[in-house]
Amino acid sequence: MTSYQPLHEGWTVSGADVTALPASVPGCVHTDLLAAGRIEDPYLDENETKLTWIGRTEWVYSTTFAAAPGTPRLDLVCAGLDTVASIELNGVQVGQTANMHRGYRFDVQPLVRAGDNSLKIKFNSPYAYAEEQQRRLGARPNAYGEPFNFIRKQACNFGWDWGPTLVTAGIWQPIGLHGWSVARLAEVRPQVTVADGTGRVEVRVRLERAAEEPVTITASVAGRRAQATVDGIEALLILTVDDPELWWPRGLGKAALHDLDLTLATADGTTLDTWSRRIGFRSVRVDTAGDAYTLIVNDVPVFVRGVNWIPDDVFADRITRDRIARRFRQAVDANVNYLRVWGGGRYESEDFYELADEMGLLVGQDFPFACAAYPEEEPFASEIEAEARENVVRLSSHPSLVLWTGNNENIWGHEDWDWKQRLAGRSWGAHYYFELLPRVVAELDPTRPYWPGSPYSGTRDRHPNDPAFGTTHIWDVWNTDDYTKYAAYRPRFVAEFGFQAPPTYSTLRRSISDDPLAPDSPGMAHHQKAGGGDEKLSLGLANHLPAPRDFDDWHYLTQLNQARAVAFGIEHFRSLRPLCMGSIMWQLNDCWPVTSWAAVDGDGRKKPLWYAMRDAYADRLLTLQPRTGAPLTPGGPAPVEPGAVFTADGAPALVAVNDGAEPWIVEATVTRRNLAGAMLASAFLSVPVEPGAAVTVPLPPDVSTPDDPAAELIVADAGGLRTVRFFAPDKDIPWPSASFTSSVDADGPSTKVTVTAGTILRSLTLYPDRLDPEAETDRAGVTLLPGESVTFTVHSGQPLDPAALMSRPVLRCVNDI
Known part of the structure; x- marks a missing residue:
């Protein structure tokens, strides 16, 4: 009685002077053009600058498909279109879209015919749409001068201080035909609570109908079963579980999950639709008593050892479940317990949240607003409510999700970034953060806390970034002040702070062809997106470390300084517990090869910061x-x-x-x-x-x-x-010349490098990726006293030259500068 036909084959894309290139669905125009050899890799050298035309072009995706209509309803289901699109089936327009962050469903039963059918999706230029809305509604300030706040699209597509400007278009999520009859499960919203040792699951169901006959909904979880007969379109099923095994964040217990299954059937038992999800029994709240900001899970206060998460690639179709799992494993191995999904990206995928559920990672999800004033007029008000409702329902069953946040830095920006005069009374988003979004969360996800912004101090009569209240971002460190200033802060919860460094050497050499490499060579300069970034790196070095003599010194020292800066902040914030109850480092990951604040670079390689963060975030x-x-x-x-x-x-x-x-x-x-x-x-x-x-x-x-x-x-x-x-x-410090003895013991893919210090060795670090791009060591930044030893274990896919392993620039310490 139900069927699904994916429509992922046979697509072509056309636009400008590009005609009928093969297209991947899900995908985007950039990756299609790259696969066809029509553009150079935008992640290499300065190629990005040649591709602005793509975001200013209209694109048409076309395919044909055969269908055999056999159900009363046949819907074209578009899980995600990027972004402003018109959909035509057999020459008839069936719908229009203007929001990357939500899905769409169109009844196409009257249009689908036996045999071949023609489907076209025409994508308007994102720039053309956004600029037209900007002209119509009046300019609104933002951090980067691009019109990202006038289109419901991933903001960082338009560039950021760590990201390229690559404005995408395409069918970025699955698309297909859903055939059904009588009724379907249009919305399933389980509300899970735990109190006094009893778990309670209230399953709210909304149906869409093609016929008015009664249907039966059956729900089951943890050996409990509930059933309801429904004549209308809404139902509530309640299941209680005595003494359920709880879901705990990593470090505090097992992340126990339970299968929740729903079946929709006719009165005679014919299955119409099914729905399944793994849920977790846990309670969550944020304690703000006495000006605190403390996350409480299962009545246990949790110190948040967090990282900020940005989209892991500019091109979403390249972010696979395995790739997310690798990144999460890197986070867990660094003793992270919390991921903040930053508001300039997107609502993350089911894979993302399922993996967080499994690994016991806590997640805070920003609504996608960042660093800008956003118009509150139509069509944005309706689009934003629709996207919020869809995504709150979609994600609310995941136990890993513990917080909704209204935006990134917009309340702070309105207060401090000279917006008020430029706005001249025009709307800027306050209605979303203080009225619409909290109302949607309270209605659809009432067991999970909502916080209006990051940063936010708890009430509108306080400065939004007052570290004495709520959540704070610390960016005077890095922008203007030395990292030792972290110690002057006594914050309640730090949601952003960080320090820059270049990516690993092998990532640089893969992505930049400058010869020789230099901090200011053309490719290096292009892959530094932060305003004044290199000057800030130099200032940070001058405050702490010897002057670099060449690029190899500069690379080692800037990475070392980043690692020390962030570890200094984390250790200080953790030492203030329970005054301070959270530290979310900016940032875990990169979306391309770039000099940035990330611990894991754009090729997925760990920078020295990762090792310092692992130690600073250890349980003890x-x-x-x-x-x-x-x-x-x-x-x-x-x-x-x-x-x-x-x-x-x-x-x-x-x-x-x-x-x-x-x-x-x-x-x-x-x-x-x-x-x-x-x-x-x-x-x-x-x-x-x-x-x-x-x-x-x-x-x-x-x-x-x-x-x-x-x-x-x-x-x-x-x-x-x-x-x-x-x-x-x-x-x-008058460092003695480095003196040490060493040995190298290779055993298959592992090589053990043992260094015994003859003199003090400051911040000894091994860079095996200079010999093999896939090589990785198990530690970095080790300080040895005379007579002490350390063994680095290096994993590599090929034998490594022992002499090279023990020589500059592979083996480094501060003494050798």
Whole structure:
């Protein structure tokens, strides 16, 4: 009684001087042109600049298909069209679209004929549409001067400070014919709650009908079953499960999932439609009492160890389930528990959320608005409500989704970015963030919290980016200030912060043909999209590290500085728990090869930042932080023992943070040493740290106070964890020439590189991708005292030259500059 015929074959695309090229569906015009050899790869060198014409061209996708109509209803189902399109079937227009972020369904039963049918989808130029809307409604400010806020399309298609300007068009999601009779499941919305040991699933169903006869809906989950006979178009089925196995975020328990199945049938038992989804029993809320911003899952406060997520490729058809799984594995291996889906991208895919459910990753989904004032007039108001309703329903059953956020930086922008005068009273999106979207979420997804923006301070009478309330973005660090300024912040929840560095060397060499490579060579400059980015990189180096002598030094040092900057921020924010309860680093991933804030570059390779983030986000963190003075008491009792607060000249104290599920008895040896490794003072500290706690232990003055700041450091060791703190920046330290011995032991795809220090070795890092682009090591940025050893395990698809592994520029440390 139901059928589905995908329409993914036989498509061609035409436009401008391009005639009937083979087209992939799902896909986009850029990848079709690339496959046909009509354009050069836009990710290489400066090729992007040659392709502006694509976004200013009208494109027509055409195919023919054979169909045998046999059901009362036959719908053309377009899961995603990018973006402004007119659909024609057998020469008759069946519909128009103007929103990439939603799907469309058209009844085409009267138009489909036996035998061949002609289907055409005509895509208007995104620029032409957006610019016309801009002229009609009046300009609205945005961060990048492109008209992305006048079209419901992925904003970063129009370029960003990490992304190329590649304005796409095409059938980007599946398309097909759905045949059905009597009724279909138009909307299934399970609302899952847990209270007093009982799980409750309220399944709200909306039907679309082709006949008025009664139908039966049956739902089952975890051995429970409910059934309803429906004469109309709406039904509610309720299932209760005693003591269900709960869904927990990673690190706190098992991410238990349960199959929820629905069947729609006629009175005689003939199946009309089915629906299945794995759900999780868990509760979620955000505690904002006392100016806090704390995510609570299953009544347990969670410190968010997060990363921001951008679309993993400009061209969505290249983002497969396996690719998302690899990226998620990289996040999980870096001890991440939270992904924030940023508002300049899109609502993410079912694959994305299913994998997050399975892996126990928490997800916050921004509604797709970013860095711009958005018009509230038609057609945008209706389109935005329709897309919000569709996607809230689509995603609300996923236990990994724990937060809806209204926008990225638009409330902040309205307050601080000189928008008000330029707007001259015109709408800018406030209606969406404070009225429409919270109403939609409250109606369709009432068990999940909504927050109006990122950043947002909780009420409209406060500055939206006040770090003392709600969520904050910290961008004076990177833009104007040194990363040590992170320590001056005492935020409640940091939703964005970060520092730049170039991608891995093998990614650079694949994507940029400059010879020689230089920080300012043409390809390098083109793949740096941030305004003043290279100057900011140079300033960051000058504050901390020796001056680079050549490109290899620059590459190593900028990557090292990025890793240190972000780790410095994460460790500081975590040390403030429970005052601060979240740290979402900008950003996990890149969408192309670019100098950016990412931990994983556009070719999927880990930068040194990834390793630093892994250590800084470990369940158990040992860190040395400046502390002095009275207990820190933000709206409650002192969160640290014996109680201390940061000041710029504070003495180092040991902070132990336990985000694991079990108590931790910290037994730490803390020593002050000189560069030769000689011990100048020591102390043994023992302190219990309960799950979800951060404990600060002052150090004795003889350990925390140097005789010669330029030539001393503190080392803290506790049960295999180590942290070091130097009293001076690396540029001011008289490093001895690097001296070490080494050995290389190859065993199939693994090579173990052991380095034993003859002198102190600062931030020892191995770059095996310079020898094999597929090679990857297991650690980076290791500081060794004289006599200590470290073993790097390198995985590679080919044998690696031992001499090259142990030589510059593959093996690096600060000493060799």
